[in-house]
Amino acid sequence: LAKTTQPISMDSYEGQEVNITCSHNNIATNDYITWYQQFPSQGPRFIIQGYKTKVTNEVASLFIPADRKSSTLSLPRVSLSDTAVYYCLVGDYSGAGSYQLTFGKGTKLSVIP
């Protein structure tokens, strides 16, 4: 089972900043938080990964509070091309003992013109 909870869907107008919050109440001390983006008919694409405080790259920012029980993906000034499903993931150990990512249903972001 995925260790995260995030909204099923969100709408936003073009040019706005979008914040998608994910809860991970049972995150382990060593776990990192990772976000992937998936466009229709494509495989997921890595966006950003972080452990604490704030991480920023050319695509997005990731804010992680001190208790690390949640995180927020921030997309600045979204455009229509940002319409996609966004997955928040925390790793977990499988039954076979390997550390891996378990995808939930993600958040479907729809950007409106």
Next chain:
Amino acid sequence: EAGVAQSPRYKIIEKRQSVAFWCNPISGHATLYWYQQILGQGPKLLIQFQNNGVVDDSQLPKDRFSAERLKGVDSTLKIQPAKLEDSAVYLCASSPGTSGIARGRTDTQYFGPGTRLTVL
């Protein structure tokens, strides 16, 4: 840099038939993954290879699914016989398999475009 290649992109078969998918990972990537993504859901890991050895196949329905990664490069995933519920997109991903990666930190996975399978 070339991405992960998969073929075919689409496949339609009847139930009880067999089907095979092929994946060519990014050059030099040690780890290869096969995922199944049913419409409206997130990808589900079926099997993970490190070089040509299986790391995890705990969610692979072994009575009908098989996968191999010969010579630690290309991989094939086979379904025999297919069932209606196997209709899904099959995604292949690869990652560098960086050694010494911090505990709890996962390697970035690079996904292919997927193969959409329809079982009639």
